[in-house]
Amino acid sequence: MDDNNLVLIGFMGVGKTTVGELLADRLQREFLDMDRVIEKETGRTIPDIFAAEGEVAFREIEKRITIDYCRNTKKNILSLGGGAYMQPEIREACLKECTVIFLDISWEQWLERMEELKEGRPLLQEKSLEEIQKLFDSRHDTYRHCTHHVLTDRTTPEEVTEIIMEKMS
Ligand SMILES: Nc1ncnc2c1ncn2[C@@H]1O[C@H](COP(=O)(O)OP(=O)(O)OP(=O)(O)O)[C@@H](O)[C@H]1O
Numbered sequence: 001m002d003d004n005n006l007v008l009i010g011f012m013g014v015g016k017t018t019v020g021e022l023l024a025d026r027l028q029r030e031f032l033d034m035d036r037v038i039e040k041e042t043g044r045t046i047p048d049i050f051a052a053e054g055e056v057a058f059r060e061i062e063k064r065i066t067i068d069y070c071r072n073t074k075k076n077i078l079s080l081g082g083g084a085y086m087q088p089e090i091r092e093a094c095l096k097e098c099t100v101i102f103l104d105i106s107w108e109q110w111l112e113r114m115e116e117l118k119e120g121r122p123l124l125q126e127k128s129l130e131e132i133q134k135l136f137d138s139r140h141d142t143y144r145h146c147t148h149h150v151l152t153d154r155t156t157p158e159e160v161t162e163i164i165m166e167k168m169s
């Protein structure tokens with residue numbers, strides 16, 4: 001395996017953080033959740049940034065910090081915010097500098113998790129179910145521009161980790 005960062009992408013709640021931590025253990029690499037990195041670097045929570053400055057301002061901050069970590073760090077496991085990959089500049093930096101793993105999930109399986117996901121995820125609190133499903137569907141084709149695509153339906157985080165290890169071997 002090379003020294004590239006591994007970048008996990010996919011919709012909110014698909015398991016990027018959970019699987020990212022397991023992968024980091026297996027590979028003896030550091031795990032960085034980019035939502036938490038953004039909060040640390042700005043000194044504010046993501047809900048606070050959304051509330052005070054709005055989504056457009058959040059996306060600019062997200063772009064600057066995510067691209068910096070993609071380009072200027074090595075050997076990390078980076079879990080991207082659920083919407084980060086929709087930004088073309090972030091996508092280009094990830095595909096050029098990193099190995100990108102898309103964690104996919106069906107809408108039906110995702111719905112089963114939705115209630116537990118609402119806390120701390122402002123987009124899920126603001127939007128109707130119909131709007132969330134539209135967002136879910138609209139992002140799918142963009143996430144497919146990746147290095148490895150893993151469907152996680154009825155698969156435990158440990159099994160997902162194993163599938164990723166096999167794909168990269
Ligand atoms: N493969 C899985 N099977 C069942 N539950 C899972 C799986 N992966 C994650 N979960 C559960 O789903 C919830 C969301 O997982 P996690 O926080 O890892 O998602 P995420 O992709 O990092 O979300 P976000 O984009 O909002 O940061 C957690 O409660 C986690 O335990």
Ligand SMILES: O=C(O)C1=C[C@@H](O)[C@@H](O)[C@H](O)C1
Pocket residue numbers: 011012035046080081082083084120121122123
């Ligand atoms: O899917 C999204 O657009 C988001 C997902 C979260 O990870 C956070 O980055 C933020 O709440 C926006």
Ligand SMILES: [Mg+2]
Pocket residue numbers: 016017018033035079
């Ligand atoms: Mg996460």
